[in-house]
Structures are given as structure tokens and as C-alpha cells.
Amino acid sequence: MLSREEIVTTLEPLNGDFFLINDLVAYADKVLANGRSLVRREPSTGTLMAYVLYYDNQPEILITMVWTAPDHRRRGLARDLVAELLAGAVKPVHLEVHHANPAVTLYRKLGFRVVSRKGDILTMKREPDASGERPALS
Numbered sequence: 001m002l003s004r005e006e007i008v009t010t011l012e013p014l015n016g017d018f019f020l021i022n023d024l025v026a027y028a029d030k031v032l033a034n035g036r037s038l039v040r041r042e043p044s045t046g047t048l049m050a051y052v053l054y055y056d057n058q059p060e061i062l063i064t065m066v067w068t069a070p071d072h073r074r075r076g077l078a079r080d081l082v083a084e085l086l087a088g089a090v091k092p093v094h095l096e097v098h099h100a101n102p103a104v105t106l107y108r109k110l111g112f113r114v115v116s117r118k119g120d121i122l123t124m125k126r127e128p129d130a131s132g133e134r135p136a137l138s
Contacts, residue, residue, distance in 0.1 A: 002037050004028040010067055018098035038081045050077035063095035082110055094125040
């Protein structure tokens, strides 16, 4: 489980780069009250390494944030967390991402496709296949 302080302190240095959240405390409170999270911590110390914040809305799941600690990037943590979410999902999953964010490549590899663009922001979606199961992840 994440705390308000963890969400705020991890996002504060990045706010304004590829996303802009005007009130990080209100954002943290909202996602903690209404959303869900997948979290990875260092087993020996409990140090936060990565997380995915999302809302399981009807009829879709909305990923609202994917974060990895700077010293744990490029280790596949974000990929593994998003893949874990996708593996358990039987409905469409979507997210919004800045078109220049390097994570766009990750999302494409996980089967997301761009469904719309508004300015610099892409809306990407991953649909379940006809059987309701997710395609295999590469």
C-alpha cells in the first residue's frame, strides 16, 4: 500500500515534465480513496521501487500513473507491474501519456495502441481479444 506522502514526494520532482497535476495532495487523496495500486518495494528495506495507480471503472480500467524510482529504472519494473494489471484485466485498459514520454514504447510493446491525440497527449488503449482474454505479452 502507498501513502499520500509517498505519492506526493515521488511525483513532485516530475510534475510539469510529462504530466501536470495542479494539486498533488488532492490527487493522492483521490487515488487512495477511489483507486487501486500495484507496488514493488525492495524486499530487504521496504524502499519504494515502482508503482502503478489505476481506477477500475466501468466499463474500462484507467491507468492514471506509472512511476519508477530513478535508481531502479530500466530494470523492467514498470513493464512487470503493467503486465500484471493487464493479466488480471478482462476489459479494456486505457491511459493518457505525453507523446514524447519514453514510456510510449513500453505501452506499445504491451499491446496498447493510440486511439486519439489531443495536443501533446496520446490516449492509448489495450482491448481484450474476442474471448475476453488478454493477448500474450512479449
